[in-house]
Structures are given as C-alpha cells and as structure tokens.
Amino acid sequence: SEIIKICNLKSSVEGQQILKGIDLDIKAGEIHVIMGPNGAGKSTLANVLMGHPAHKVDTGEVTFMGKDLLTMKVDERAKAGLFLSFQYPEEVPGVTVENFLRTAKKEVAGIMPMALSFKKELHSKMEMLNMDSKYLERYLNQGFSGGEKKKNEILQMAVLNPKLAILDETDSGLDIDAIRVVYESVQKLSKADNAILVITHYNKILNYITPDYVHVLVDGKIVRSGDVTLAEEIESKGYEKREW
Ligand code: ADP
Ligand code: MG
Ligand code: MG
Numbered sequence: 268s269e270i271i272k273i274c275n276l277k278s279s280v281e282g283q284q285i286l287k288g289i290d291l292d293i294k295a296g297e298i299h300v301i302m303g304p305n306g307a308g309k310s311t312l313a314n315v316l317m318g319h320p321a322h323k324v325d326t327g328e329v330t331f332m333g334k335d336l337l338t339m340k341v342d343e344r345a346k347a348g349l350f351l352s353f354q355y356p357e358e359v360p361g362v363t364v365e366n367f368l369r370t371a372k373k374e375v376a377g378i379m380p381m382a383l384s385f386k387k388e389l390h391s392k393m394e395m396l397n398m399d400s401k402y403l404e405r406y407l408n409q410g411f412s413g414g415e416k417k418k419n420e421i422l423q424m425a426v427l428n429p430k431l432a433i434l435d436e437t438d439s440g441l442d443i444d445a446i447r448v449v450y451e452s453v454q455k456l457s458k459a460d461n462a463i464l465v466i467t468h469y470n471k472i473l474n475y476i477t478p479d480y481v482h483v484l485v486d487g488k489i490v491r492s493g494d495v496t497l498a499e500e501i502e503s504k505g506y507e508k509r510e511w
Pocket of ligand 2 (some may be wrong): 298457
C-alpha cells in the first residue's frame with residue numbers, strides 16, 4: 268500500500284525555485300535512498316514535506332497516508348506518522364532524554380505513555396541501538412558526540428514508530444562504527460507497514476541498509492531512479508558532467 272505519493276512538486280525559497288518538479292512514490296515496506304550533489308535540493312525536499320515555513324510550495328501534490336499532506340500543519344504531519352530526523356531540538360537544558368522521548372510520544376500518540384512500560388520499551392530499543400541506558404538520565408543532546416546525537420535521533424524514530432521516516436544525513440561527521448550502528452538499526456526499523464527515505468551522499472551506508480530504490484536528485488529534479496547498482500555507478504563516476 269501507498270505511504271506517500273509526490274507529484275510534480277515545485278517549491279521556492281526567497282523567490283528562487285529549488286525543487287523543479289519532483290515525482291516520487293513510496294510504498295509500505297520500502298527503503299528509498301536519495302543521493303545527489305551539494306545544493307541539489309535534498310534537504311529542501313525533506314523540509315517541504317515537513318512543512319518548513321521558509322519554503323513556498325509553487326505547485327504539485329503530496330498524498331501521505333491517503334491525505335493531502337500540503338494542507339496539514341506541521342504537528343498534524345507528525346501525528347499522521349511523518350518523522351524527520353532533524354525536526355527535534357539540538358539541546359534542551361533541564362530535559363532528560365527519557366522525559367523528552369515520553370513527551371514526544373505523547374504529542375504524536377495523544378496520550379502519555381505509562382512511565383514503567385515506556386522505560387522498558389526504551390531499554391530494549393537502546394539495547395538494539397547499542398546505547399548505554401545511562402543516557403536516559405542525561406539532558407537532551409547536551410555534550411553528546413555526533414554519533415550519540417545520531418543514535419538519539421534513531422531512538423526517537425524507534426519510539427515514535429512513524430509511517431515514513433525521512434533521515435537527512437546532512438554532513439554528519441560520524442565515524443564508521445556509529446554509521447554501522449545507526450544504519451543497521453534503521454534497517455531493523457524497516458517493517459512491512461512503514462517506509463524509510465534516507466537522504467545521503469555517503470555510499471558506505473549501503474553496506475548496512477538495503478534500499479529498494481535509489482534516486483539521484485540534481486538541480487531540483489530526480490534525474491534517475493534505479494536499484495542499488497545506481498549508487499555504485501555514482502560511486503565510481505560521480506555526479507559531475509553527466510548526461511542523465
Ligand atoms: P542539499 O541538501 O541537496 O545539499 P539544500 O536543499 O540544502 O541542498 O539546498 C538547495 C538550495 O536551496 C541551495 O542553493 C540552498 O542555498 C537553498 N536554500 C535551502 N534552504 C534555504 C533557505 N532557508 N534560505 C535560502 N536558501 C535556501
Ligand atoms: Mg524492504
Ligand atoms: Mg542537505
């Protein structure tokens with residue numbers, strides 16, 4: 268079944284069109300990877316889907332879980348099951364990871380999860396993520412390494428159980444061990460009833476996740492789609508000076 272369908276999506280920021288007609292269909296059970304050079308519009312696509320106010324939708328339609336996504340408010344999008352790795356705050360003094368996650372779960376689910384069962388759930392998910400449970404007592408992101416922040420985002424994803432998780436890999440300086448743990452976890456969180464969209468320019472994540480589709484985004488358009496071999500082709504030839 269269909270999770271999201273994007274048709275001819277064009278968007279502008281500060282009067283300049285960045286997305287120039289994106290078409291993308293993602294079905295339940297699928298993992299999609301979007302690759303592309305810097306400035307292509309990858310993060311813009313994620314931001315537009317989440318409803319970031321800086322981005323104006325010029326034209327196009329997005330259907331998410333059968334509903335018109337573009338008319339939904341940001342919190343409605345999250346409640347409908349859209350998750351963006353970077354929608355969460357950087358540092359929150361005085362709020363522990365555990366409390367933050369419990370509140371985030373309440374906002375999406377509508378009811379506050381029971382403290383004890385929620386703690387149990389967190390512990391099992393942290394074990395999968397290879398995270399020390401002492402982090403639950405720490406203040407959100409305060410003094411966390413890049414790898415710890417990233418694991419936290421994946422923990423949030425695990426807790427919120429979204430229909431579509433969009434993971435924008437900006438340029439995170441993750442070491443290879445953190446990349447492995449994070450993407451092995453992402454792969455484990457891929458289920459028959461959800462979908463995952465990973466935005467990256469790192470081929471090495473493909474050692475840990477198995478995407479069903481790889482798309483190449485250049486200058487605001489998806490210029491090619493294929494399977495994982497497309498990523499290998501890019502690895503060897505690069506994005507520049509290519510006839511797509
Ligand atoms: P990518 O993630 O593919 O590297 P981005 O989507 O971040 O690319 O950026 C695409 C283009 O849109 C860039 O030229 C960038 O400067 C511009 N852009 C993105 N967000 C904003 C913004 N909030 N204000 C101004 N320009 C922006
Ligand atoms: Mg699959
Ligand atoms: Mg980006």
